[in-house]
Amino acid sequence: MRTLHRHAPGTALAFTAALALSACAGSAGEPAEGGSTSSASAEPVRGGDLAFAITVDSKCVDPQQVGNNDAIAIARQTVASLTAQNPESGEIVPWLAESWEVNDDASQFTFHLVDGATYADGTPIDAASVKTNFEAIVALGAKASLGSTYLVDLESVTTPDPTTVVVDFSAPSAQFLQATSTFSLGLLSPASAALSVEDRCAGKFDGSGPFVVQEYTVDQRAVLARRDGYTWGAAGASSHTGEAYLDTVTFTVIPEAGVRAGSLASGQIDATAAIGTADLPQFDGNGFWLAYRANPGVVFNLYPNESRPLLADERVRVAVLKGIDREEVTGTVLTPLDEPASAALAHTTPLYDGLDELLAYDPEGAKELLEEAGWVEGPDGIRVKDGQPLSTEVTFWQVKDPLELVQQQLRQIGFDLRLHQVTIAEATAASADGEYDFSYGNLTRSDPDILRNLFSVNARNTNKRAAEPVDQLLDAQAAAVDPAERQRLVTEASRLLLEKAHSIPVVELSTTIAAADTVHDLKFEASTRLDFYDAWVSQP
């Protein structure tokens, strides 16, 4: 974020990180994000309530289970994690662990816990409780929709002494250090781990974070209250370390977009991160401010299913990649704040490297490739080969506008992209069953390992393809402890993904906070999740 909340990257912190996931120079930290602003420099005031609107209730606020952005906004505030991630630099910094070591192939992680931190029920945050948490997440299985993917290959958690936790994996897991900074591996009291799934979802757990769940009514609201005695804020990721400033945060579910905008404008709520593109300008100034950040992870992509004959042809895939004018997509159907994709990873992801040269709009080059592949111009502008038209389908559930523009652009090179918009349920099923030509979507994660999760033949294999050199690179970065080495592997893999057009990036997903001028320091954390810890409200 350009204006509002800036930390000096690399705040003088004596952290003994054996593995520092620092972002490469001039990438994640640059002020590409922007937005208008409120008076930022004022002294925080303690007290008050912040009313925040969300769009949907997921019937669950358990940080170890939730996966939906709105539920995450609530759950994130209720737990502290072993580490935190600096949103400016992407660096992993101490939180509940004051230091840590990682072995040579990133399969063993040793954490040293801070003294004096407690769960909301008063029990100390010790090594045994961390072990209980990780084992409980594994036991949740697929219900821990994110956490279970971070703990794949977990072999054992041992506790040599009350402040030391050793986590062993059966395979290299460089992503695990960043994972310990997420809410998904946030810590709940050992008693909470024993609760039923239902009670945990209903918010009856005791967390370790700056807020506790005071009230949760499904489909209506969740009220978080300040946790008294919280003194273990992450200095490297927030601007203070003591108790939160707000007395309460009230999350109200407002499903209707027009009502959300009206409620913000009329002062019935203080802030929201769900204002539609068309309504945003009225909150730029006029007593309001906007803050914008791209979600790290894999950007919105067209994922070719390469088990289909047409998309098995690399020339056809590369032609599609070259035939998309990304600047036009952000310039016409999105907001001026949105960024065109410049790699498979969003520019806010650690170890991101811009590969714009591979994503240049090149309709002539695309046409040449299609000619070369035997697709000649047909009577209606769509290319044909052996009597077959050059026509495929993309299955998706997201907003249609960007893909409609892509459809028009691809028509210019004689490629017919049919839009098959379905419900989330159907799109998810089609994606799982491999029943698509192209699928479409993004994946938020502030660690480049997400590329391996999605593209490697040894993981999700979203392209349904056979093994290639890129898979070795993707798997190798998971074992790379040296940041420079991991950077090299990630960049090389990203480059190959684009050169072979396994990944056809379109635009970055972004989140925009719209808030009244009375709201201050409501921020994004490194994964572009909302962070209410530093937030405070002033009297109008």
Next chain:
Amino acid sequence: MTRYVLRRLAQGAVVLWAAFTVTFAILYLLPSDPVELMASGGGEQSVIDPALLAELRAEHGLDRPPLAQYLHALGGAARLDFGRSYQSDAPATSLILDVLPQTLQLTVAGLALSVLLGVGLAVASTYPRTRWLRHALAALPPLGVSLPVFWVGLMLVQVFSFQWRLFPAIGNDGLASLVLPAVALALPTSASIAQLLARSLRQTLAEPYIETARAKGTGRARVHFRHALRNASIPALTVLGVSVGQLLSGAVVTETVFSRVGLGRLTISAVNTQDIPVVMAVVVFSALVFVVVALAVDLLYPLVDPRISLRRAPVAA
């Protein structure tokens, strides 16, 4: 009378079973997988281990053959146990019971308001001696019927909440928050009641027995309210029964526009997330409401109009 009620109850049970079975078949045939959906974070691509998904599928019994799933679900439903929500792991029945009071408040308020407005407008458009006034008022119901609840709701929020700030736009807190949604819900329903009742009133007022009453010197008001209205209200009563269904489905829209907790919102989220136990419970519950209301309306007819009898024609001795 008792036999009639028993027969109707038996029919009702068949309706419930049919609703259950058809819904189950539709949900089963849908090309989507609730377990995949649970594992995807709000529709982002999922990278979860397929083995974990298989475990979850087994936990919810989704790996069994469809007939076994159906019989198991039917057996549970007969005991009012629809299983646990995939989303929150809470029993589906208790999810419904939790939000039912909110929807009931809204529906009852909406129903009362529609009857009040509907009957009022029907009388107002037939009673006055002034011809143009009667005609002007009679033109209102068709207008009201064609207003979508969604649009009415948004207009009410814009004007009364965002502009004039008289009522809250969102939430379930107290009477003030009930006013706008109840009005939004009542407007279209009251219009259809007014339309039917007014037509029926005009017909009844043209009947010979009204002439007779007038000839005997009965006053205009007495003829209108005592002699005509009661007889004219039978078709409106039938519409009222149907309206309860309309109001329940209207609640889906109203609760969304006004951000209210209730059965409507529960239904939407259950359908969107393929939360099969909750969807089944909602469908069976709604069918139950229909059956009960239809029976209640039928039992009311003879009370309103003694010429209607629920007994079969007496066999000639």
